[in-house]
Amino acid sequence: MVFACKEKAGKTSLPKLGAAAIDFxxxxxxxxxxxxxxxxxxxxxxxxxxxxxxxxxxxMPIIDKYYRKLKKEGFLVLAVNVKQSAEVAxxxxxxxxxxxxxxxxxxxxxARKYGVYAIPTNFLIDREGIIREILIGEVFREEKPxxxxxxxxxxxx
Amino acid sequence: xxxxxxxxxxxxxxxRKPKIFLSILQTLLFSLFLLSSPVLGSGRPEYExxxxxxxxxSILRDxxxxxxxxxxxIESNLLEIKNFxxxxxxxxxxxxxxxxxxYKSLLQIEPDQLKxxxxxxxxDTWYVSYWQTFRDMIIYESSLGFSxxxxxxxxxxxxxxxxxVQAPVTSKVGHDEALKIGQNEIKDFKKLKCFxxxxxxLIYPVKKTSSIDYYxxxxxxxFPKEALHPASVVGGWAVFIDTQTGKKVLYxxxxxxxxxxxxxxxxPPKLEDMKPKW
Numbered sequence: 111m112v113f114a115c116k117e118k119a120g121k122t123s124l125p126k127l128g129a130a131a132i133d134f135x136x137x138x139x140x141x142x143x144x145x146x147x148x149x150x151x152x153x154x155x156x157x158x159x160x161x162x163x164x165x166x167x168x169x170m171p172i173i174d175k176y177y178r179k180l181k182k183e184g185f186l187v188l189a190v191n192v193k194q195s196a197e198v199a200x201x202x203x204x205x206x207x208x209x210x211x212x213x214x215x216x217x218x219x220x221a222r223k224y225g226v227y228a229i230p231t232n233f234l235i236d237r238e239g240i241i242r243e244i245l246i247g248e249v250f251r252e253e254k255p256x257x258x259x260x261x262x263x264x265x266x267x
Numbered sequence: 268x269x270x271x272x273x274x275x276x277x278x279x280x281x282x283r284k285p286k287i288f289l290s291i292l293q294t295l296l297f298s299l300f301l302l303s304s305p306v307l308g309s310g311r312p313e314y315e316x317x318x319x320x321x322x323x324x325s326i327l328r329d330x331x332x333x334x335x336x337x338x339x340x341i342e343s344n345l346l347e348i349k350n351f352x353x354x355x356x357x358x359x360x361x362x363x364x365x366x367x368x369x370y371k372s373l374l375q376i377e378p379d380q381l382k383x384x385x386x387x388x389x390x391d392t393w394y395v396s397y398w399q400t401f402r403d404m405i406i407y408e409s410s411l412g413f414s415x416x417x418x419x420x421x422x423x424x425x426x427x428x429x430x431x432v433q434a435p436v437t438s439k440v441g442h443d444e445a446l447k448i449g450q451n452e453i454k455d456f457k458k459l460k461c462f463x464x465x466x467x468x469l470i471y472p473v474k475k476t477s478s479i480d481y482y483x484x485x486x487x488x489x490f491p492k493e494a495l496h497p498a499s500v501v502g503g504w505a506v507f508i509d510t511q512t513g514k515k516v517l518y519x520x521x522x523x524x525x526x527x528x529x530x531x532x533x534x535p536p537k538l539e540d541m542k543p544k545w
Binding site: 139140141142160161162163167168171172175192193194195197198200201202203204205206207218221226227228229 | 311312327329336337385387389390392394396408410412413414422423424425426427501502519522523543544545
Protein backbone atom coordinates (compact mmCIF):
# COMPACT_ATOMS: atom_id res chain seq x y z
CA MET A 111 0.00 0.00 0.00
CA VAL A 112 1.51 3.24 -1.10
CA PHE A 113 0.32 5.45 1.70
CA ALA A 114 0.57 3.22 4.76
CA CYS A 115 2.99 4.25 7.47
CA LYS A 116 5.24 1.52 8.71
CA GLU A 117 7.02 1.44 12.01
CA LYS A 118 10.66 0.51 11.78
CA ALA A 119 11.61 -2.64 13.62
CA GLY A 120 13.04 -2.56 17.12
CA LYS A 121 10.76 -0.23 19.09
CA THR A 122 7.59 -1.35 20.77
CA SER A 123 6.95 0.82 23.83
CA LEU A 124 4.98 4.06 23.68
CA PRO A 125 6.93 7.26 23.28
CA LYS A 126 8.09 9.08 26.41
CA LEU A 127 9.62 12.43 27.12
CA GLY A 128 13.38 12.17 26.94
CA ALA A 129 13.27 8.93 25.00
CA ALA A 130 14.11 8.34 21.36
CA ALA A 131 11.14 8.84 19.05
CA ILE A 132 9.84 5.74 17.31
CA ASP A 133 11.04 5.75 13.74
CA PHE A 134 8.73 5.01 10.83
CA UNK A 135 8.48 5.02 7.08
CA UNK A 136 5.69 7.20 5.74
CA UNK A 137 4.76 8.68 2.42
CA UNK A 138 3.33 12.16 2.15
CA UNK A 139 0.76 13.60 -0.23
CA UNK A 140 3.46 14.53 -2.72
CA UNK A 141 4.74 10.99 -2.79
CA UNK A 142 7.84 11.76 -0.76
CA UNK A 143 9.00 9.17 1.76
CA UNK A 144 9.77 10.28 5.31
CA UNK A 145 11.48 8.66 8.24
CA UNK A 146 12.91 10.21 11.38
CA UNK A 147 16.25 8.68 10.61
CA UNK A 148 16.28 10.58 7.33
CA UNK A 149 15.66 13.92 9.03
CA UNK A 150 18.05 13.53 11.96
CA UNK A 151 19.60 16.91 12.69
CA UNK A 152 16.31 18.75 12.26
CA UNK A 153 13.84 19.83 14.92
CA UNK A 154 10.68 17.94 14.03
CA UNK A 155 7.09 18.72 14.99
CA UNK A 156 5.30 15.44 14.47
CA UNK A 157 1.62 16.24 14.46
CA UNK A 158 -1.46 14.01 14.28
CA UNK A 159 -4.68 15.50 12.93
CA UNK A 160 -7.91 14.91 10.99
CA UNK A 161 -10.00 17.36 8.97
CA UNK A 162 -13.20 16.81 10.96
CA UNK A 163 -11.53 17.83 14.24
CA UNK A 164 -12.41 21.48 14.80
CA UNK A 165 -9.39 22.11 16.99
CA UNK A 166 -6.92 20.83 14.43
CA UNK A 167 -7.88 23.40 11.81
CA UNK A 168 -7.10 26.61 13.69
CA UNK A 169 -3.54 25.62 14.45
CA MET A 170 -2.52 24.74 10.93
CA PRO A 171 -1.90 28.22 9.49
CA ILE A 172 0.04 29.26 12.60
CA ILE A 173 2.24 26.19 12.45
CA ASP A 174 2.77 26.76 8.74
CA LYS A 175 3.85 30.33 9.36
CA TYR A 176 6.69 29.11 11.58
CA TYR A 177 7.48 26.24 9.25
CA ARG A 178 8.00 28.69 6.38
CA LYS A 179 10.03 30.97 8.62
CA LEU A 180 12.33 28.30 10.08
CA LYS A 181 12.44 25.67 7.36
CA LYS A 182 15.92 26.68 6.25
CA GLU A 183 17.13 26.73 9.85
CA GLY A 184 16.18 23.08 10.27
CA PHE A 185 12.55 23.08 11.43
CA LEU A 186 10.38 20.36 9.94
CA VAL A 187 6.67 19.74 10.40
CA LEU A 188 5.30 16.30 9.63
CA ALA A 189 1.52 16.65 9.92
CA VAL A 190 0.22 13.10 9.88
CA ASN A 191 -3.38 12.77 8.76
CA VAL A 192 -5.08 10.00 10.70
CA LYS A 193 -7.52 7.61 9.04
CA GLN A 194 -8.57 9.67 6.06
CA SER A 195 -8.05 9.35 2.34
CA ALA A 196 -5.39 11.18 0.35
CA GLU A 197 -8.08 13.14 -1.46
CA VAL A 198 -9.67 14.39 1.77
CA ALA A 199 -6.32 15.37 3.24
CA UNK A 200 -5.12 17.03 0.07
CA UNK A 201 -8.29 19.05 -0.42
CA UNK A 202 -8.12 20.23 3.19
CA UNK A 203 -4.45 21.17 2.96
CA UNK A 204 -5.05 23.05 -0.29
CA UNK A 205 -7.90 24.95 1.34
CA UNK A 206 -5.65 26.11 4.14
CA UNK A 207 -2.78 26.70 1.72
CA UNK A 208 -0.25 25.21 4.10
CA UNK A 209 3.08 23.96 2.80
CA UNK A 210 4.44 21.42 5.25
CA UNK A 211 4.59 17.70 4.39
CA UNK A 212 1.47 15.68 5.18
CA UNK A 213 2.15 11.96 5.60
CA UNK A 214 -0.90 9.70 5.62
CA UNK A 215 -1.75 7.15 8.28
CA UNK A 216 -4.85 5.59 6.69
CA UNK A 217 -5.33 2.79 9.22
CA UNK A 218 -4.24 4.81 12.25
CA UNK A 219 -1.33 2.43 12.83
CA UNK A 220 1.28 5.12 13.39
CA ALA A 221 -1.05 7.05 15.69
CA ARG A 222 -1.50 3.88 17.76
CA LYS A 223 2.25 3.31 17.91
CA TYR A 224 2.61 6.83 19.25
CA GLY A 225 -0.19 6.29 21.77
CA VAL A 226 -2.28 9.06 20.24
CA TYR A 227 -5.73 9.03 21.79
CA ALA A 228 -6.79 12.58 21.04
CA ILE A 229 -6.35 14.99 18.19
CA PRO A 230 -4.53 17.17 17.67
CA THR A 231 -1.44 15.70 19.33
CA ASN A 232 2.02 17.12 18.72
CA PHE A 233 5.41 15.62 19.48
CA LEU A 234 8.43 17.88 19.41
CA ILE A 235 11.52 15.89 18.52
CA ASP A 236 14.96 17.45 18.86
CA ARG A 237 17.90 17.26 16.48
CA GLU A 238 19.09 14.03 18.09
CA GLY A 239 15.73 12.31 17.64
CA ILE A 240 14.70 12.66 21.30
CA ILE A 241 11.12 13.55 22.25
CA ARG A 242 11.21 16.84 24.14
CA GLU A 243 7.51 17.75 24.27
CA ILE A 244 4.22 15.88 24.01
CA LEU A 245 1.36 18.32 23.52
CA ILE A 246 -2.13 16.88 23.59
CA GLY A 247 -5.05 18.99 22.42
CA GLU A 248 -5.19 22.39 20.87
CA VAL A 249 -2.25 24.44 22.14
CA PHE A 250 -1.19 26.54 19.16
CA ARG A 251 -4.35 28.52 18.54
CA GLU A 252 -2.32 31.57 19.41
CA GLU A 253 1.20 32.13 18.13
CA LYS A 254 2.87 32.64 21.48
CA PRO A 255 3.03 29.04 22.75
CA UNK A 256 4.57 27.83 19.51
CA UNK A 257 6.96 30.74 19.32
CA UNK A 258 8.06 30.21 22.93
CA UNK A 259 8.55 26.52 22.31
CA UNK A 260 10.60 27.03 19.17
CA UNK A 261 12.74 29.73 20.75
CA UNK A 262 14.43 26.96 22.74
CA UNK A 263 15.74 25.55 19.50
CA UNK A 264 15.96 28.66 17.35
CA UNK A 265 17.17 31.40 19.73
CA UNK A 266 17.21 34.05 17.01
CA UNK A 267 13.47 33.66 16.43
CA UNK B 268 -5.68 -4.40 -20.21
CA UNK B 269 -3.71 -4.57 -23.40
CA UNK B 270 -0.33 -4.53 -21.78
CA UNK B 271 -0.65 -7.65 -19.60
CA UNK B 272 -2.26 -9.54 -22.54
CA UNK B 273 0.71 -8.79 -24.75
CA UNK B 274 2.93 -9.84 -21.90
CA UNK B 275 1.10 -13.18 -21.68
CA UNK B 276 1.99 -14.00 -25.26
CA UNK B 277 5.57 -13.01 -24.79
CA UNK B 278 6.03 -15.05 -21.65
CA UNK B 279 4.18 -18.08 -23.00
CA UNK B 280 6.70 -18.32 -25.79
CA UNK B 281 9.60 -17.86 -23.43
CA UNK B 282 8.85 -20.13 -20.48
CA ARG B 283 7.66 -23.70 -20.20
CA LYS B 284 5.89 -23.30 -16.84
CA PRO B 285 4.68 -19.79 -17.11
CA LYS B 286 1.58 -19.77 -14.89
CA ILE B 287 3.12 -18.88 -11.57
CA PHE B 288 5.70 -16.64 -13.15
CA LEU B 289 3.00 -14.95 -15.18
CA SER B 290 0.81 -14.34 -12.21
CA ILE B 291 3.65 -12.76 -10.23
CA LEU B 292 4.87 -10.71 -13.15
CA GLN B 293 1.38 -9.53 -14.05
CA THR B 294 0.75 -8.40 -10.51
CA LEU B 295 4.10 -6.67 -10.40
CA LEU B 296 3.60 -4.90 -13.70
CA PHE B 297 0.04 -3.93 -12.87
CA SER B 298 1.28 -2.43 -9.60
CA LEU B 299 3.96 -0.55 -11.49
CA PHE B 300 1.36 0.61 -13.99
CA LEU B 301 -0.80 1.95 -11.16
CA LEU B 302 2.14 3.56 -9.40
CA SER B 303 3.26 5.34 -12.52
CA SER B 304 -0.17 6.68 -13.51
CA PRO B 305 -0.47 10.46 -13.34
CA VAL B 306 -3.16 10.44 -10.70
CA LEU B 307 -3.66 11.24 -7.08
CA GLY B 308 -3.32 8.39 -4.63
CA SER B 309 -0.69 6.45 -6.52
CA GLY B 310 2.62 7.94 -5.54
CA ARG B 311 3.76 11.38 -6.59
CA PRO B 312 0.77 13.34 -7.88
CA GLU B 313 1.17 15.07 -11.20
CA TYR B 314 -0.20 18.52 -11.78
CA GLU B 315 -1.38 19.49 -15.24
CA UNK B 316 -1.35 22.94 -16.72
CA UNK B 317 -4.80 23.76 -17.96
CA UNK B 318 -6.13 26.66 -19.96
CA UNK B 319 -9.54 27.60 -18.64
CA UNK B 320 -11.24 30.36 -20.61
CA UNK B 321 -7.89 32.00 -21.23
CA UNK B 322 -6.64 31.61 -17.67
CA UNK B 323 -3.67 29.37 -17.03
CA UNK B 324 -4.26 27.00 -14.12
CA SER B 325 -2.34 24.27 -12.37
CA ILE B 326 -4.65 21.36 -11.62
CA LEU B 327 -4.45 18.09 -9.77
CA ARG B 328 -7.33 15.76 -10.59
CA ASP B 329 -8.97 12.93 -8.69
CA UNK B 330 -8.02 9.71 -10.45
CA UNK B 331 -11.57 8.36 -10.45
CA UNK B 332 -13.87 11.32 -10.90
CA UNK B 333 -11.40 13.45 -12.85
CA UNK B 334 -12.64 16.50 -10.95
CA UNK B 335 -9.95 18.85 -9.65
CA UNK B 336 -8.72 18.30 -6.10
CA UNK B 337 -6.45 21.32 -6.31
CA UNK B 338 -6.74 24.32 -8.59
CA UNK B 339 -4.07 27.03 -8.54
CA UNK B 340 -3.82 30.10 -10.68
CA ILE B 341 -0.60 30.46 -12.62
CA GLU B 342 0.45 34.10 -12.75
CA SER B 343 -3.07 35.09 -11.75
CA ASN B 344 -5.44 34.63 -8.86
CA LEU B 345 -8.56 32.49 -9.02
CA LEU B 346 -10.59 35.38 -7.76
CA GLU B 347 -9.99 38.90 -6.45
CA ILE B 348 -12.66 40.41 -4.25
CA LYS B 349 -12.92 44.16 -4.35
CA ASN B 350 -13.25 46.07 -1.08
CA PHE B 351 -12.74 42.83 0.79
CA UNK B 352 -11.90 44.47 4.09
CA UNK B 353 -15.37 46.03 4.17
CA UNK B 354 -17.24 42.75 3.72
CA UNK B 355 -19.18 41.15 6.54
CA UNK B 356 -18.78 37.51 7.47
CA UNK B 357 -22.13 36.80 5.83
CA UNK B 358 -20.94 38.39 2.58
CA UNK B 359 -17.68 36.49 2.72
CA UNK B 360 -19.55 33.20 2.88
CA UNK B 361 -21.08 33.98 -0.52
CA UNK B 362 -17.64 33.73 -2.11
CA UNK B 363 -17.87 29.95 -2.57
CA UNK B 364 -20.86 30.01 -4.93
CA UNK B 365 -19.23 32.87 -6.87
CA UNK B 366 -16.04 30.86 -7.26
CA UNK B 367 -17.96 27.69 -8.12
CA UNK B 368 -19.86 29.59 -10.77
CA UNK B 369 -16.67 30.95 -12.30
CA TYR B 370 -15.13 27.48 -12.55
CA LYS B 371 -18.41 25.57 -12.99
CA SER B 372 -17.52 23.43 -15.98
CA LEU B 373 -14.17 22.53 -14.45
CA LEU B 374 -15.57 21.65 -11.03
CA GLN B 375 -18.69 20.00 -12.46
CA ILE B 376 -20.83 21.45 -9.72
CA GLU B 377 -23.67 23.94 -9.53
CA PRO B 378 -23.14 26.83 -7.10
CA ASP B 379 -26.40 26.05 -5.29
CA GLN B 380 -25.06 22.61 -4.42
CA LEU B 381 -22.71 24.16 -1.86
CA LYS B 382 -23.50 24.27 1.83
CA UNK B 383 -21.33 26.28 4.19
CA UNK B 384 -19.08 24.13 6.36
CA UNK B 385 -17.09 26.86 8.06
CA UNK B 386 -15.71 30.38 7.73
CA UNK B 387 -12.99 31.44 10.15
CA UNK B 388 -10.56 34.29 10.32
CA UNK B 389 -7.09 33.34 11.50
CA UNK B 390 -4.66 36.24 11.67
CA ASP B 391 -5.47 38.29 8.56
CA THR B 392 -6.70 35.42 6.46
CA TRP B 393 -10.19 34.01 6.03
CA TYR B 394 -10.62 30.25 5.60
CA VAL B 395 -13.91 29.27 4.01
CA SER B 396 -15.17 25.79 3.21
CA TYR B 397 -18.33 24.08 1.96
CA TRP B 398 -19.82 20.65 1.54
CA GLN B 399 -21.25 19.50 -1.76
CA THR B 400 -24.90 18.51 -1.47
CA PHE B 401 -27.16 16.22 -3.44
CA ARG B 402 -30.81 17.18 -3.15
CA ASP B 403 -29.97 19.13 -0.01
CA MET B 404 -28.16 16.19 1.58
CA ILE B 405 -24.48 16.58 2.44
CA ILE B 406 -22.11 14.29 0.61
CA TYR B 407 -19.80 12.74 3.20
CA GLU B 408 -16.29 14.27 3.27
CA SER B 409 -16.99 16.34 0.17
CA SER B 410 -15.49 19.79 0.23
CA LEU B 411 -14.69 22.96 -1.58
CA GLY B 412 -12.56 25.44 0.28
CA PHE B 413 -10.05 28.22 -0.04
CA SER B 414 -8.30 30.97 1.83
CA UNK B 415 -8.78 34.67 1.18
CA UNK B 416 -5.91 36.95 2.09
CA UNK B 417 -6.30 40.42 3.54
CA UNK B 418 -6.38 41.92 0.04
CA UNK B 419 -9.24 39.69 -1.06
CA UNK B 420 -7.17 37.35 -3.20
CA UNK B 421 -7.90 33.66 -3.66
CA UNK B 422 -4.85 31.98 -5.12
CA UNK B 423 -5.89 28.35 -4.90
CA UNK B 424 -8.69 26.07 -3.82
CA UNK B 425 -9.05 22.51 -2.68
CA UNK B 426 -12.04 20.39 -3.57
CA UNK B 427 -13.44 16.93 -3.23
CA UNK B 428 -16.38 16.95 -5.60
CA UNK B 429 -18.54 14.11 -6.88
CA UNK B 430 -20.04 14.72 -10.33
CA UNK B 431 -23.17 12.94 -11.52
CA VAL B 432 -24.24 11.58 -8.16
CA GLN B 433 -26.88 8.88 -8.37
CA ALA B 434 -28.40 8.00 -5.04
CA PRO B 435 -31.80 7.03 -3.62
CA VAL B 436 -33.97 10.01 -2.75
CA THR B 437 -36.17 8.28 -0.20
CA SER B 438 -35.53 5.97 2.74
CA LYS B 439 -36.93 2.46 3.01
CA VAL B 440 -35.80 1.96 6.60
CA GLY B 441 -37.24 4.14 9.36
CA HIS B 442 -35.07 6.44 11.48
CA ASP B 443 -35.81 4.75 14.82
CA GLU B 444 -35.04 1.34 13.44
CA ALA B 445 -31.76 2.59 11.98
CA LEU B 446 -30.83 4.24 15.27
CA LYS B 447 -31.31 0.97 17.13
CA ILE B 448 -29.17 -0.83 14.59
CA GLY B 449 -26.52 1.84 15.02
CA GLN B 450 -26.59 1.67 18.80
CA ASN B 451 -26.28 -2.09 18.72
CA GLU B 452 -23.02 -1.74 16.84
CA ILE B 453 -21.40 -0.21 19.91
CA LYS B 454 -20.29 -2.54 22.63
CA ASP B 455 -21.32 -1.37 26.10
CA PHE B 456 -23.50 1.37 24.66
CA LYS B 457 -25.59 1.63 27.86
CA LYS B 458 -22.73 1.02 30.27
CA LEU B 459 -20.77 3.92 28.79
CA LYS B 460 -23.89 6.08 28.81
CA CYS B 461 -23.41 6.85 25.16
CA PHE B 462 -25.42 9.60 23.62
CA UNK B 463 -26.19 10.64 20.12
CA UNK B 464 -24.06 13.71 19.49
CA UNK B 465 -25.10 14.34 15.91
CA UNK B 466 -27.15 12.71 13.23
CA UNK B 467 -28.03 13.36 9.64
CA UNK B 468 -29.22 11.72 6.47
CA LEU B 469 -26.43 12.06 4.00
CA ILE B 470 -24.85 10.59 0.92
CA TYR B 471 -21.96 8.26 1.57
CA PRO B 472 -19.80 7.65 -1.51
CA VAL B 473 -17.78 4.47 -1.64
CA LYS B 474 -15.09 4.47 -4.28
CA LYS B 475 -14.50 1.24 -6.14
CA THR B 476 -11.92 0.51 -8.81
CA SER B 477 -13.72 2.23 -11.65
CA SER B 478 -16.97 3.50 -10.18
CA ILE B 479 -18.54 4.97 -7.06
CA ASP B 480 -21.45 3.58 -5.07
CA TYR B 481 -23.57 6.26 -3.45
CA TYR B 482 -25.43 5.20 -0.31
CA UNK B 483 -28.14 7.28 1.25
CA UNK B 484 -27.42 6.71 4.93
CA UNK B 485 -28.48 7.60 8.42
CA UNK B 486 -25.26 8.96 9.85
CA UNK B 487 -24.87 8.77 13.62
CA UNK B 488 -22.06 10.10 15.80
CA UNK B 489 -22.11 8.64 19.31
CA PHE B 490 -20.01 9.77 22.24
CA PRO B 491 -19.75 8.41 25.77
CA LYS B 492 -21.21 10.59 28.54
CA GLU B 493 -18.96 8.79 30.94
CA ALA B 494 -15.51 9.67 29.66
CA LEU B 495 -13.67 6.61 28.57
CA HIS B 496 -10.36 5.97 30.25
CA PRO B 497 -8.02 8.83 29.30
CA ALA B 498 -5.63 6.40 27.69
CA SER B 499 -8.31 4.83 25.53
CA VAL B 500 -7.81 5.62 21.89
CA VAL B 501 -11.56 5.76 21.30
CA GLY B 502 -13.39 9.03 21.80
CA GLY B 503 -16.57 8.18 19.98
CA TRP B 504 -18.04 6.34 17.06
CA ALA B 505 -19.36 7.13 13.62
CA VAL B 506 -21.94 4.60 12.45
CA PHE B 507 -23.68 4.86 9.08
CA ILE B 508 -26.76 2.75 8.30
CA ASP B 509 -28.00 2.27 4.75
CA THR B 510 -31.49 3.75 4.41
CA GLN B 511 -32.39 1.12 1.82
CA THR B 512 -31.31 -2.11 3.52
CA GLY B 513 -30.75 -1.22 7.18
CA LYS B 514 -27.23 -2.58 6.92
CA LYS B 515 -24.22 -0.89 8.47
CA VAL B 516 -22.02 0.66 5.80
CA LEU B 517 -19.56 2.44 8.08
CA TYR B 518 -18.35 1.83 11.61
CA UNK B 519 -15.45 3.94 12.73
CA UNK B 520 -13.89 4.60 16.09
CA UNK B 521 -13.16 8.29 16.47
CA UNK B 522 -10.21 9.80 18.22
CA UNK B 523 -11.06 12.32 20.89
CA UNK B 524 -11.16 15.82 19.54
CA UNK B 525 -9.46 17.76 22.30
CA UNK B 526 -9.68 21.48 22.83
CA UNK B 527 -7.17 21.80 25.60
CA UNK B 528 -4.80 20.48 26.94
CA UNK B 529 -4.10 17.58 29.30
CA UNK B 530 -5.60 14.11 29.14
CA UNK B 531 -6.89 14.11 32.71
CA UNK B 532 -9.11 17.04 31.84
CA UNK B 533 -10.75 15.33 28.94
CA UNK B 534 -14.51 15.24 29.02
CA PRO B 535 -16.92 14.36 26.24
CA PRO B 536 -17.12 17.31 23.91
CA LYS B 537 -20.00 19.72 24.11
CA LEU B 538 -22.32 19.69 21.16
CA GLU B 539 -21.66 23.32 20.36
CA ASP B 540 -17.92 22.68 20.28
CA MET B 541 -18.12 19.62 18.11
CA LYS B 542 -17.99 19.14 14.45
CA PRO B 543 -19.71 15.96 13.32
CA LYS B 544 -17.64 13.57 11.32
CA TRP B 545 -18.95 14.17 7.84
